[in-house]
Amino acid sequence: MEATRLFDCIPAQAAAPRADFLAAKENGVWRSYSTQEVHTMINQLTMALLDMGISSGDGTDEGRDKIGLISNGRPEWVMVDLAVQQTGAVLVPLYPNTNPKEIEQILIESAVKYMFVSDKELCDKINLVRHNVPTLKKVYAFDQIENYPNWKELLKPLPTGYLQKIAGITSNISENDLTTIIYTSGTTGKPKGVMLSHKNIVSNVLASGLVLSQIPVSEKRAFSFLPMNHIFEKMCTYIYLFYGFSISYAENMDTIGPNIRDVKPSIFTAVPRLLEKIFERIMAEGQKLTGAKKKIFLWSVKVAEEFELEHTSPWYKIKLAVAEKLVFSKWRAAIGGNLKAIVIGSSACPVKLEKIFTAAGMAVMEGYGLTETSPVISVNQYDPKGRKFGTVGKLIDKVQVKIAEDGEILCKGPNVMMGYYKNPEMTAEVMQDGWFHTGDIGILDDQGFLKITDRKKEIFKTSGGKYVAPLPIENKMKENHFIEQMMVVGAGKKFTAALIVPSYTNLLPWCRANEIPTISHEEILKDKRVIALYQAAIDTFNPEFNHVEQVKKITLLPNEWSIESGELTPTGKMKRKVITEKYNAEIEKMYAGEPNESPSLVS
Template identity: 70%
Template sequence: MEKATRLFDCMAVQAKAPLDDLLNAKVNGAWKSYSTQEVHDMIYQLSIALLDMGVSGGDGTTEGRDKIGLISPGRPEWLITDLAVQQIGAVLVPLYPNTNPKELEQILNEAEVKYVFVSNKELYDKVNEVHSKVPSLKAIFTFDLIEGCTNWTELFKPLQKKDRQNLIAVSNAISENDVTTIIYTSGTTGRPKGVMLTHKNILSNVMASGLVLNQIPIARKRALSFLPMNHIFEKMVTYIYFFFGYSIYYAESIDTIGVNLREVKPYLFTAVPRVLEKVFEKIIIEGKKLKGIKSKIFLWSIKIADQFEIDNKSIWYKIKLAIADKLVYSKWRKAIGGNVSAIIVGSSACPVRLEKIFTAAGIVILEGYGLTETSPVISVNHYQKSSRKFGTVGPLLSGVQVMIADDGEILCKGPGVMKGYYKNPGLTAEVMENGWFHTGDIGVLDQDSFLKITDRKKEIFKTSGGKYVAPTPIENKMKENYFIAQMIVIGSEKKFVTALIVPSYANLKPWCMQNNIPFSSNEQIIKDSRVIDLYYSIVDAFNLEFNHVEQVKKITLLTDEWSTDSGELTPTGKMKRKVITEKYHAEIEKMYLDELTEVPIL
């Protein structure tokens, strides 16, 4: 592969090995493929249109470059717009489709966005609602054909020789150190911050991470994409696909992933841990429908998967694993298309039990770690067994340095570290010190140089007795039980630790049926003493693995799953702890009505 210095150099690489199905999406219920030539033609046409509209790289500074907004789920038009904006030196400002109007207005104004591209009528209306409050915004274009809206294809025109020459001159002037995008973080700790990433930032991560993905033995480079494209994780992986010759298929929605997996039959995809949890929940539900010997075989196969270790050399275990694979695991793989060799997992901690179960079933989980500010990968587990370890986020990515501060915070240095926060030098100075980026995460490098994340620096709390508690390890461990869907540990300035738990109702319902417990609603069932006892017994068993001060003494079961739409989760699935504790303030306080004595767990 020739030396690339800008993200849009992927186009020259693609032109040497064109694909008939570079980008693919459902249109009117049928898959439509866009060839390399079609994609490139549309990119060039949109680039020329933007130049004709006066969009430019300005004076070369980040502040002087024009900003283009993009709000859409993943689809071919997203990448075409991104690359068109890149090669004329403008800056893409992608936003989450569920960004609320107030944040949308703030971001569009802060970035002084000139034009916005949206996918559908709902997003058009959302942007149009704040249009009058954003002086810089000149027009909104839609990908879908919508009456009364300007469709993006209206910008396209046949390319003239002089257009191509002009475009080449403009793109040749773009440097690897130029900012190509401003990505606003999802905001677990407050108002989103605009992270400025250069071509070099992202491309360094693409090339180093691409070498890791290239270890995966696959017959056909075909991937399914369903995570938000405006998140740096999915965007960076997409450019791996572009540079390394993959075809990309876009899922219709988060609800159609299962169907789309079976249709596309991809060899790998990216996911957040919650997706794996949902898949495993469905596996358990189907398994519990089995009777007699089939049920026993299913339960035995789960036990075998639970015992999986990467370096297990036991011949007897390998025989049992092969039998379980033939009878059970092969059916799991078929349910997700039959070809998936690996799933790249990021954004939040993946329960070790899930990693073991999927890997035992021949679907290798490659968990990694990083932040928007690091473009994003800092470390990642490899497909090769020697570079993979459960309970860690893998060895450091090539070219990345990590130092553990005295207080345990992970500091990072390397070509992927951001240029800074847009229009916020003060905040940039807070997280950057002598080239080292302060991640805000607590972790350790083990004796084999594998990185392990133990907690968020700001999430560690102190009890009223002066003892520090890291909630994340407790939550991650207890969520390994399939009756627990979500959990948050509470205890800051309190005498003891408590927890809010969202049950996995998909797994709880069959258990209730087996135990002759009527299940009319979520509200009704969590009040049943037998269900409450079940959850206390689960928590009690896990408590044995923690120090006394870390043990959960009281719990409250909740009726509704936390989600992005209801505000408790960021778009990438991270808990908004402040939002959750404020929303369930009454439930939390009820657990602490009598703090004079610790109430022993049942």
């Protein structure tokens, strides 16, 4: 495919137009936008922005005009993005759940001139800071909101010759030009503005698109619900835009279930946390069954957990076929019936979930990358020969990786960012001798599969001088369906311990079955039988780790960590520093005395 800039997807779409190109619910009813309609609106908005004086300025990264965008995923997001690109300006997208202080910092640093905002809640958030941003001229809303101009006011018929004018401007936009600044959510410190060029993202789109093109679908239909400003979702969106998919957007995170049944997608992107939630719901429904139906359900889950990509015995294939007919086909029907693949990113996916969903006919294609790498470095392919459980797949085309002496993954390729906006010192820290230092620890096996073992900054040393990598411990122990979230601690301490948030979706039914009162989470965690349940889980997994890695004590917590309560980043990663500070008293209590010979629980 010939493409060097992101807006080159427009002629590719025109060659194969669709009536359902982009779709979303408006006032409770699905609204589809045709390819021609979308292109017209993009060009109309491009004209309006040009008439407002938006341009590439002097052509430097700082000289280019900046347009802000804060919105949930919806067709308007794509239209604004492409219109801004066609002017030569730079899009600065923000997470909808970004706090006002960070919004203010980002808008001031990037000198945003105009903002596009989706709804009243976000308009109110912008209103708190707009008077502190001297460059901000006006805020346009996608929804009809009192006292805010609607973005459709900018969409006017194109005068004669204006398409030629737009073509003249786009012809001077280079693949090496800055197209977006994406501020990372960051697990520590303030967000950094990652500068990405057309070439950075397009190279990733084309290489990753080759992987997705393996998926046998009769109808190219994608479903989107992740934040659009996250480079993972944005890059995948452009795969859909270049490769002829339609895209339907979820109303919000609470309506994913019914929306996905409406859309019947063949593919969607997700983070592991969402996959965990889907499986929890499946298990919760299965636990409601009785008699033979429940036994068949639980047997099928066990069959799925044993799934391997290769070398399956004839007897296992028979069991899998039975489970498919009786159980797995119903799972797929509950999410539309057409799903072929789920592309997973952002954080490590438990192998157990990869096996279960793949066995049920929904291939989990886990990949790896960072905002700074546009984002994909490696990805598991749809073809079983190009997939390996427990890894993040093989390197995509034109991307190089080498493992440093300390185990850090270094990356080089056309996908690597231009640098951090207005921060050459930090850019120099991560870019050395042409290699981007990812901060992740990993290995490349003899088959070319990349495996992430931990974050370099998250590895800690005990007081005895031994190193502990928390991520493998957490990922392994979270395979127990009673463990929802877990953070291993122990930096500078005598032994390894952990904070655990139980999976109340699974724990509450277990409590009721064992006649344990479920008045409150706090009361549940005091029950000796619950403590014994988690004691058994720890005892089961600890032998798989060396002595210093074994969890000696844990604290059970009553409340789930979330983005809203501040423990998780917008992409669902743990903010270890925040969690450590918030639960410092609970952590110190675990270290108040010596650990027992076997792990114990603090409640």
